[in-house]
Amino acid sequence: MPSKTDGGHQGSDPRDPVPDLKTKRGPARSYIVTEPPKTLVETRTPTSSKEKLVIAALVVIAATVRLYGLSRPDSVVFDEVHFGGFASKYIKGIFFMDVHPPLAKMLFAAVGSIAGFRGDFDFEAIGDKYPESTPFFFMRLFPSVLGIITVLLMYLTLRSSGVRIPIAFAASLCFAVENSFVTISRYILLDSPLLFFIASAAYAFKKYELYPQGSWPSLKALLGAGISLGMAVSSKWVGLFTVAWIGLLCVWRLWFMIGDLSKPVSKTFVEAVRKLVFLLGIPTILYLAFFYVHFDTLTVYSDGAGFFSSAFRTSLKGNTIPKDILADVGIGSVVSIRHIATMGGYLHSHDHMLEKGSQQQQITLYPHLDGNNDWLIELRDEPNTAVSSFEGLTDGTAIRLKHVSTQRRLHSHDHKAPVSESADWQKEVSGYGFEGFEGDANDDWIVEIDQAASAPGEARARVKALETKFRLKHPLMNCHLFSHEVKLPKWGFEQQEVTCASQGKEHLTLWYIEGNSHPFLPEDAERVSYKTPGFFAKLIESHQKMWHINKNLVEPHIYESKPHSWPFLLRGINYWGHDHRNVYLLGNPIVWWSVTAFIGLFGLIVAYELISWQLGYKILQDPKVVNFHVQTIHYLLGFALHYAPSFLMGRQLFLHHYLAAYYFGILALAHALEVGVTYTLRRREIYGYAIVSAMVAGTAYFFLSYRPLIYGTPWTKDLCEKSQWLSGWDYPCGNYLSSYEDYEKYDREQAEEALKPATTAASSIVQNVSERSLQPADEDELDVDAIMASPGLKKFVDQNGNEIPADVVRDVLGNGGSVVSVEHRSHTDIL
Template sequence: MSALNEKRLKSEELNQDPVVDLDIKQGPSRPYVSSEPPEKLSKLRTVHTKNERLLVATLAIITGAVRLYNLSWPNSVIFDEVHFGKFASYYIRNNFFMDVHPPLAKMMFAWIASLVGFEGDFDFDTIGKAIPANAPYVLMRSLAATSGALTVIMLYFTLRASGVRVWIAFASALCFALENSYVTISRYILLDAPLIFFISASVYCFKRYELYPSGTCQSLKYLVATGICLGLASSAKWVGLFTVAWVGVLCLWRLWFFIGDLSKPVCSTFKIAAAKGSILLGIPVLLYTFFFYLHFQTLDKDGEGAGFFSPEFRTSLKGNTIPQNVMAEVGTGSIITLRHTGTMGGYLHSHPHDFPAGSQQQQITLYPHLDANNEWYVMLYDQPNSTVTSFENLTDGTKIRLLHPLTSRRLHSHDHKPPVSENSDWQKEVSCYGFEGFDGDANDDWVIEIDKEASAPGPAQERVRALETKFRLRHAMMNCYLFSHEIKLPKWGYDQQEVTCAYSGLPSLTLWAVEQSYNEFLPEDTEIISYKPSSFWQKLVEYHEKMWHINNNLVDSHVYESMPSSWPFLMRGIGYWSQHYRHVYLLGNAILWWSVTAFIFIFGLVAVAELVAWQLGKPILQDSRLVNFHIQVIQYLLGYAIHLAPSFLMQRQMFLHHYLPAYYFGILAFGHALDILVTYVFRRQRTVGYIIVGAFVLSCLYFFKNYSPIIYGLPWTKQLCEKSQWLSGWDYSCANYLNTYEEYSTVDLNEGLIPEATAAL
């Protein structure tokens, strides 16, 4: 073959049109669109030629160079590495912890660190702290970088599978490889890079599934692969559930066309839909559950996160301090501890410190740890200190007093406002009042009210039994209930949880249980009970309740938080690290970022105009390329909306990186915009279209290069930094840079590192 023919063949291979005409058939009563793809479609949209494989290899090399460059720097803890590096250490040491995200991505970092012998003896506990040589942080960062690089390849394959030409898919993927924000998040021990890779793999597999007729082996293979990738995405972060929802919406989309296909029986269509739903939901559920099983099996030692959980949960952990072998019967003369069951605050507690305002009597709090100051002595309301000489059960309606043995004061309430919740008219102060030899007064009287629905069946319904009975304590004088909530006392209260007497509020926040109990009047052979360890399913449910609760309570303000409405406009970034006159700052590539936002807006206007034209009877979407463009863009923008819209409903801290899964779908849609520019807008002058695309890629490269110092933590000058701050919200401090590059030669990078940023979940 001549060189000329070989060159022409190569050009034809790389410029094949991957879009085919719709197969419209005539039915008995109406025309209909065939819902099955033509046989040649999968070949047109598959990377199968040598020349395209070389192009993909080139893309992989470029992406690898961008993502893997100098991962050893900074050699200190970055941003949320303070969380996820620490969690990896906990996995290796088997110490239980609590996190608001599912376990897969965190376990991946732990697995790769353990492969090289890391023993988890560095906790990544402070941003800016130097990482010792024995912590394989470069290898752990390599996992994120590899995930980020593979995501670029996935974007290329996905665009090809949805009908984008080779060179446009390559250009789009190259822009994505140079997207500053994705480069930044894929260089550190963060969950975002594995998450977005799993999302991208889910999108690719589903797009491949659409290229094959229903019921074929290839179709089934990619459907199962989609289910697996959805399971991995959901097991890395709950954001993956939005991808599951997107796939579900596309399945309903396709079902609609299946129903309209007159060549397909309705019954078989719904059978296919049911089978598809079973695979796309069943596999993710199985994988999600499996990874939590591994999570619980690995974290089998009591740890700092166990305090969030019930005693039944904690009892299953090795080395736990949960009381065991407790006297079951509780009555007069019992020394008990009272656990608040509605929050994670712990035990009713007092200590020899007074409230600074209100009654200025001794403080009552909730304290999460076992302590002698949690102990209370039970007596009837009319028994003086020295007259408790026998045991008497506590039943529903029994009026009691609780004496604090270490300070000789009683649990007390009165008509004073609480010290912190002072603006709540429905709460009163609870204190500890009295002195040694004082028999108490009527404000010390509390009435037991057993909650039979919350208590264990059997005798715990009739009388107070340790561990089993849930009850309320109603103040006999004021008819308010002993209450606690998650509001903490200030430093004078040692950040312990506030306890009040409440007239309203959630009933669950007034429930208490006896956890420790000892009574000298009970016989030696008295019944002894212990907590029953939670089963796997009970632990799974409770863990998710805590995840949801904690996630919703991440409401404290943060210096780098931002609102979802600002994300499409790149109003501000996130400071990851600042030291040695350098920064690492998460910021998107403004050229690509704003282009995606502009395209979404323009496409919305065009779609509205087309709908109006269609209503007026004018022909629209007459070209197969336009039809494919609209279908693919609408599907990807559905993904964009599904991943972005929930952010507007969340009340927790929000950051720019929460936008990146939605932004990925926006980039896929924008890839089709570049494609339609060449194949339709400039169809008679395609060279012009390719020049515009090439210029756009160079613009993205220019922005990436100019802002690379805040990606890689490289030296920069004050002057260049100040010129780069196009918006006031791009708040990396230019004052921290030196005036010239020459001055950096005098900076000692081995100095002790001091944290200058705050981590965020």
């Protein structure tokens, strides 16, 4: 390939962003000089006023498409249910469980709080109308602004990697109006912040490559990359793939630095250490810091804590975890028994029967504290015998467990398990017997203390609450009490199945005592409590639960899709539908399929070049072609690292999981357009620009044609049906009206309905109550003023969801009178 030795020089055009490859002659071989030319920064950084105007135009276009009609729909869209709800919980400090790291959710909470949100709306269901007290516009404005900046970052990244202004603008313009990216940046979703941080990391690292090693600008760029990586990983674990991408680029760069004979090895070593600190150390510190804030903010106990261990839950305010528990467990103790290895919780029974097998009483795991978790420990040979003293449980003690509230004993026999019936090694566990019944051999269990899992000391010799881990062996069936991540159907209240297993993983047969009382232990008997975990213990447990829950999200979903279908855009995701309008996530096939086609084409190009090289032909002779290959490989490596892991995931997946990989694919496609215009068609550049212009025009046309799916605006049934190029594009055309005139009529009728006097609506509802046509939740009388003064209850609505002012209700009811009952639904009273 052509090169300039002993100094080299920039290409013939000093404004060319792709310089000649600089090499020097060493004692034994030529080597590549890894220090970039001093002029490289100038040619790849926007400095001219004309280019700044180009950037301004790009930002205006991106802002226009992302901010248009941002307040519509004025109801909850798709996963705003989750992430808006989490923001509400952050504001109120209520603990919750989510499979994603906390940063992006905390940012939404911060934006909402600044805009005046007080967490009084729970985002319970898609389509729930936002009340005036919820600043959803500002919460949506945050991801929209990040989406606008991401468009700018794409342009700057392309310029930093050697793409000229016209092509960088064209590619970024296509990205600015790419339907899927516009859609995900308009709602309270994690995707826009995640892509912003990934794009920031990519830009910062490409900027870093332009500066001499160890220079102040290179250190600032490396620091920016490290911060961006930390924020990406702290938003979603997808950011780990970005860390891996930049890590491999560092290995690539260090490989050539080692071969650069003009650099001492010590300098290369210092650079390697610097990258470790900036690109791994800083992200780790940020990740830990955001989790610290997460734990420090969410301090109020809630049902969401049920996923965690009792020890973890003791750190939350208002928890009901037992404290000062009697340590010694014996015959006659009433205990609650907790499973160790799953999140199912406590050994539980209730007065409901199995619908399969023996049809005896259900035995399950239940995650909450409840009287139905209480069991009386009886000696096997002395059932129904009242104890007169304390006798401890030791390894090998034969016992029976009587359910306190129903008087049935824990029982197993030769029946198949109710759900895991295909597994011959699992037998049914049930509750059997009646009050006064002495039981039979199928009620017998032998205590087996696990020496390794139990705390050192007495807990390994006899059963002690919290500290002893044990198994319960059924001697007749030769199996152990067992549970796993399998739920009973609705008839079993979807609680976790308990069986008796003769095989299976041993840790799934381990139990321990949490609650414990005994009539003959003195008040000053030894007591134990959970040790409140520190930050790192909570961090480790949180990640265990996050990983466990994430990999078990395997329930089928109507809009899930498989990774192999994503490059072909075979289907999208329905986000919202109401009032004959829809929001549907769909990519722009002009860009989408171009990326897919280019990836296949690039593979053929590389294969052809390798064969040509083997046959002795010269390849990679032009600096533009070299830069095209280097940058394309960089970006396609990013594509592969963000896409390939999806094939290893067993959980439910959706089209939006492809978007991070797709971003890198667009960067690679831009380099294909660049080399096509500047090298392949350099004698006929006008044809190259015509192709690029046609691509931009096609992308913009598709965006404009399908914008009703982005903005949730009116569309006709006929236009919708014609737009469904593929059968998988399953947005519901039947929901649309036949003409735009029908929409005007429909909207007018809706407006008139909303303007009906509130007094009429209130009078009607009060009449309904008096006629008992509604089914009240209770028979208490409720005072209007008392309702309005109660915490969290802010408004009255009729059955159609229309708000009725309290003054109107008060007037209708007789100036402060009462009404027969209201139905309580979270923060709303429905008359």
